[in-house]
Amino acid sequence: MIQVTGLTKDYGDRRALHSISFDANQGEIVGFLGPNGAGKTTTMRILTGYMPPTDGTAIVAGYDVVEESLEVRKRVGYLPETVPLYTEMTALDYLKFMADLRHIPDSEERAYETLEMVDLQDRANGYIGNFSKGMRQRVGLAQALIHRPEVIILDEPTIGLDPAQVVEIRNVIREIGKDRTVLLSTHILSEAQQICDRVLIINKGQIVAEDTPENLQSRLVGSQRVVLRVRGDSDELPAKIQKLKGVRDVEAKPDGSVEFEFSAGQDVRPQVAKAVVQAGFDLLEMRPVGLSLEEIFLELTRDNAVEKKSS
Amino acid sequence: MRNIWTIAKREYNHYFISPLAYVVAFIILLPLGIYFAVIVFATSSQAFSGAPPPDISPITWLFCFLLVFTTPVLTMRLISDEARMGTLELLLTAPIRDFELVIGKWLSALLFILTILAITLIFPIILHFMLVSPGIDQKLFLSAYLGVILVAGAFLALGVGISAIFTNQFAAFFVTFGLFFFLWFLVSLPANLLPGGGDALNYLNMSSHFNEGFNAGNINLSDIVYYISLIALGLFVGTTAIEVRRWR
Numbered sequence: 001m002i003q004v005t006g007l008t009k010d011y012g013d014r015r016a017l018h019s020i021s022f023d024a025n026q027g028e029i030v031g032f033l034g035p036n037g038a039g040k041t042t043t044m045r046i047l048t049g050y051m052p053p054t055d056g057t058a059i060v061a062g063y064d065v066v067e068e069s070l071e072v073r074k075r076v077g078y079l080p081e082t083v084p085l086y087t088e089m090t091a092l093d094y095l096k097f098m099a100d101l102r103h104i105p106d107s108e109e110r111a112y113e114t115l116e117m118v119d120l121q122d123r124a125n126g127y128i129g130n131f132s133k134g135m136r137q138r139v140g141l142a143q144a145l146i147h148r149p150e151v152i153i154l155d156e157p158t159i160g161l162d163p164a165q166v167v168e169i170r171n172v173i174r175e176i177g178k179d180r181t182v183l184l185s186t187h188i189l190s191e192a193q194q195i196c197d198r199v200l201i202i203n204k205g206q207i208v209a210e211d212t213p214e215n216l217q218s219r220l221v222g223s224q225r226v227v228l229r230v231r232g233d234s235d236e237l238p239a240k241i242q243k244l245k246g247v248r249d250v251e252a253k254p255d256g257s258v259e260f261e262f263s264a265g266q267d268v269r270p271q272v273a274k275a276v277v278q279a280g281f282d283l284l285e286m287r288p289v290g291l292s293l294e295e296i297f298l299e300l301t302r303d304n305a306v307e308k309k310s311s
Numbered sequence: 312m313r314n315i316w317t318i319a320k321r322e323y324n325h326y327f328i329s330p331l332a333y334v335v336a337f338i339i340l341l342p343l344g345i346y347f348a349v350i351v352f353a354t355s356s357q358a359f360s361g362a363p364p365p366d367i368s369p370i371t372w373l374f375c376f377l378l379v380f381t382t383p384v385l386t387m388r389l390i391s392d393e394a395r396m397g398t399l400e401l402l403l404t405a406p407i408r409d410f411e412l413v414i415g416k417w418l419s420a421l422l423f424i425l426t427i428l429a430i431t432l433i434f435p436i437i438l439h440f441m442l443v444s445p446g447i448d449q450k451l452f453l454s455a456y457l458g459v460i461l462v463a464g465a466f467l468a469l470g471v472g473i474s475a476i477f478t479n480q481f482a483a484f485f486v487t488f489g490l491f492f493f494l495w496f497l498v499s500l501p502a503n504l505l506p507g508g509g510d511a512l513n514y515l516n517m518s519s520h521f522n523e524g525f526n527a528g529n530i531n532l533s534d535i536v537y538y539i540s541l542i543a544l545g546l547f548v549g550t551t552a553i554e555v556r557r558w559r
Contacts, residue, residue: 011559048404051557073406084401086321088328100317101405143401 001026001151001181002047006056009042009205016042018205019056024198026150029177031196031213032185039205040185041081044153047183048078061150074102077144081155083136084143087129091120091139094128095146102147114142118172134165141169145176152176154184158191170195225249225289226269229257231282240279241272259289314407318415319422322389326423335381336427339374346373347434351442364443367435368526371455374431375462375521378424379495382463383487385423386470388480389416390549394556395478403557413549417464417471417542424463428456451528458525461538462517466491468545475552491517517541 002024009017017039024030032040046053047060049069058065061075086094092111099107115121118138123131128139137157144152157173158166173182174195186192192199193213201209201216209216230237237258238250246268249261262268269286276283326332347370354365390413393399402412439446470487477483494517501512513519514537524534 045400050400050404051559070406070408073404076404078404080397080400080404082397082400084396084398086325086398088325089321097317097321098401098405101314101402101407103313 001028001061002030002183003059004043004047004056005058007043007046007053007058008055009039009046009051010054016205017046017053020202020205020207021056022200022207022210024181024183026181027177027179028197029173029182029184029195031192031199032183032202033187033189033192033199034185034202035187038202040202041155042205043202044078044080044155044183044185047072048076048153049073050078074147075150077147077149077152079140079144079152079154079157081159083140085128085136085139088127090125090127091115091131091142092124094139095142098143098146104147110146114146117145117176118142119168134161134168137161137165137169138172141172149180151181151183154182156185156187158186158188166191224263225259225261226272227253227257227259227285227287227289228272228276228283229285230276231284234258234281236279237276237281241275244268244271244275247272257285314411315415315418318402318407318412319418322416322419323422326385326419331384332423335384338381339377339427340430342377343370343373343431343434346370347437351437355442364447365438366447367438367452368455370431370434371459371526372522374428374459375518375526376495378459378463378466379491380488382420382424382466382470383484383491385420386467386474386487387484388474389420389471390475390553391477391480391483395480399556403553409553410546410550413471413475413546413553416474417468417546417549420467420471421460421464424467425460428459428463448528454525454528454530457530458521458534461525461535461542462521465517465538465541465545468542469548470545472545472548472552475549475556 002022004023005021006019007017007021008015008019020039020043022030032043034040045051047058047065049065049072052066060072063071063075065072086097089097092108092115095111095114096107099110104110112121112124115124118141120135120138120142123135128136131139137160141154141157144154154173158169161169170191173184176182177195184196196213199209199211199213199216200207228237228241234252234256238252241247241258241260242250246262246266247260248263249259251259253259260272273283273286350365350369390399393402403409435447435452469490470483473487473490474480474483477486494515496518498512498516499519505512520534520537523529524531
């Protein structure tokens with residue numbers, strides 16, 4: 001459904017995309033994960049026919065995005081990052097306008113059906129200007145679904161929503177992704193893990209990893225880091241836990257806490273706790289240090305914790 | 312064609328919820344009404360002294376004069392505001408061609424001006440049926456109104472073209488207004504100063520094509536070609552500006 005080969009985009013002297021390649025199949029929800037400015041929006045804009053690439057090819061729904069841009073645009077639903085709405089229109093009129101632009105017969109009926117899909121049928125005649133952020137996002141999503149496209153591209157669909165709205169939108173996306181191709185971007189790791197079948201991690205215009213969320217998770221979290229805090233003087237603590245089997249990379253922090261790492265699947269925390277108490281320390285705290293997205297990127301670019309996508 | 316109409320219809324409806332559009336209608340219709348009343352009183356008081364009966368050309372002349380100031384207001388936001396609001400991304404990823412978007416926007420503004428123009432038909436109707444016997448010069452009436460439509464079409468096309476270049480609607484307004492002021496008033500000044508009459512500059516003069524052609528009852532092919540060329544130029548600039556946006 002989406003086949004991208006060697007896609008490159010330059011903005012003036014700055015190269016935003018460095019020859020990226022990937023594909024996405026029907027019935028698959030593919031997540032585009034990366035920090036702001038990584039090239040997610042640029043890629044999506046090229047795939048939706050908004051702008052042409054500097055180099056490389058992209059085939060979407062069987063058509064080339066440059067040569068057959070109109071055919072691609074007929075088959076793609078796109079929700080840009082800034083939800084494009086005419087605030088002076090009602091939700092129904094707006095969707096009817098979009099349906100008319102796509103030559104859908106009975107545009108009013110289709111507009112209403114689509115509002116039902118995003119659970120906004122009660123507000124069909126409400127002005128978009130009076131809608132909350134979550135409702136606007138849903139109108140934007142409805143616009144992307146109005147022509148029942150084969151490929152749906154969503155740029156940060158849950159950004160700026162409250163937790164309940166996030167869950168709602170995710171459910172809608174999961175539902176529509178059952179028989180279509182969905183490409184969505186996010187910079188929230190857990191979101192990608194929850195709704196995507198496959199995740200592409202993009203950084204500085206390059207795809208640095210591609211896998212299922214589960215595989216990525218286990219590879220990325222190949223080791224777990226834990227912070228340990230005791231009452232009073234902890235000078236001798238590192239030496240004590242260093243001896244324990246499975247404990248690596250012990251580090252005394254300036255604030256008196258101690259950090260160490262252990263391999264996933266070989267949880268040494270009970271032994272560490274016992275050893276700390278037996279050595280006469282009062283254990284105050286022991287908690288895992290989560291890997292932030294930035295750390296994952298550092299990890300990914302520093303060593304090959306996850307195999308690099310080479311094709 | 313269908314896409315052009317869809318775009319134009321939405322935009323035309325938008326004018327009727329926009330305060331600025333009502334201000335534009337007011338600024339055009341109020342002076343026209345006052346001017347018409349003045350003409351009628353002046354000529355009726357001179358009628359006994361054998362002065363010629365009033366005709367419609369002062370009204371159409373004033374209409375075009377007011378278009379210089381008002382059309383930039385109608386066109387300034389047409390494309391620049393879509394770019395600012397992010398809705399241009401919606402239209403540029405919809406299955407419509409760039410020129411359909413530009414023509415649709417232009418058509419919406421033209422339809423709005425035509426709506427105002429339709430209201431002004433009350434003036435020739437009053438003249439024809441109530442004041443002038445045996446009625447007004449119908450050839451002059453038709454050519455003057457055709458002229459107004461072409462002048463409005465040219466102004467609006469150039470305005471849409473400029474609106475496509477800018478993201479700020481006020482920048483679009485000032486550039487558009489400056490261009491119209493030059494083409495309607497200023498261009499004749501250097502043309503008069505240059506030796507040989509400055510034929511090229513004279514040809515550019517928008518007001519002379521109207522005043523000496525359509526508004527004098529003469530429908531010349533060269534005047535029609537002139538205004539149609541301006542319309543084509545404006546729409547071409549608009550389409551190109553949108554294509555350039557894609558490549559940036």
